[in-house]
């Protein structure tokens with residue numbers, strides 16, 4: 586007989602179960618491993634940066650959706666900082682601009698990134714799933730879905746540690762985004778974790794929170810699967826029909 590948990594975990598065990606999901610973080614995806622292992626071509630790095638731009642520009646929209654669903658002014662006041670981090674404010678250019686600097690540092694033009702010509706359908710659909718979830722879920726569920734950030738400082742640090750040595754052709758100015766996120770992600774996750782631990786208290790709630798976190802892990806992993814098809818196997822969408830990038834750029 587399978588042992589099915591019928592009682593809720595205490596706070597500490599629940600946090601441990603959430604953190605244990607790090608086993609499925611995209612840091613373990615072969616595309617990421619190749620990136621910090623120094624095995625990527627400039628085209629593969631550029632493909633990742635151009636596609637991840639679509640994630641970057643949707644993060645503040647996702648956070649605005651969470652705020653729109655949240656009646657608690659105290660939570661909104663704290664959550665607002667995430668939007669400012671990405672969109673920028675007086676004295677801070679913001680994460681999206683920093684991502685565009687990264688794009689230029691790896692040899693992309695701003696135009697080709699901003700017009701989303703390289704964004705693969707699989708990446709777009711995965712990112713859209715995240716935004717749409719935040720729109721329709723409760724604000725606590727959507728906050729929980731941001732908890733992959735528990736594992737993000739390590740992945741940003743791994744890029745800062747390995748990229749300059751493996752990819753000397755990348756301009757140093759490009760790395761400010763990763764540096765910026767080290768502290769921002771730690772602060773965000775403290776808040777997101779408190780909300781999750783406070784809100785998901787029954788056994789059923791906790792199982793739901795773990796499912797939500799898995800959903801988010803699936804999004805990140807699926808983005809890299811799409812990139813693998815296009816940039817590792819040279820099989821982008823419609824490759825058997827044309828060598829043109831005929832896919833749509835968002836409707």
Ligand SMILES: O=C(O)c1cc(C(=O)O)c2c(n1)C(=O)C(=O)c1cc(C(=O)O)[nH]c1-2
Nearest residue numbers: 644730731732733734736737740741766805
């Ligand atoms: O580079 C990465 O691997 C990575 C992953 C994640 C993540 O785990 O969702 C985020 C970020 N970066 C990031 O830079 C970022 O601003 C961010 C916000 C969020 C979120 O869910 O609200 N995730 C992430």
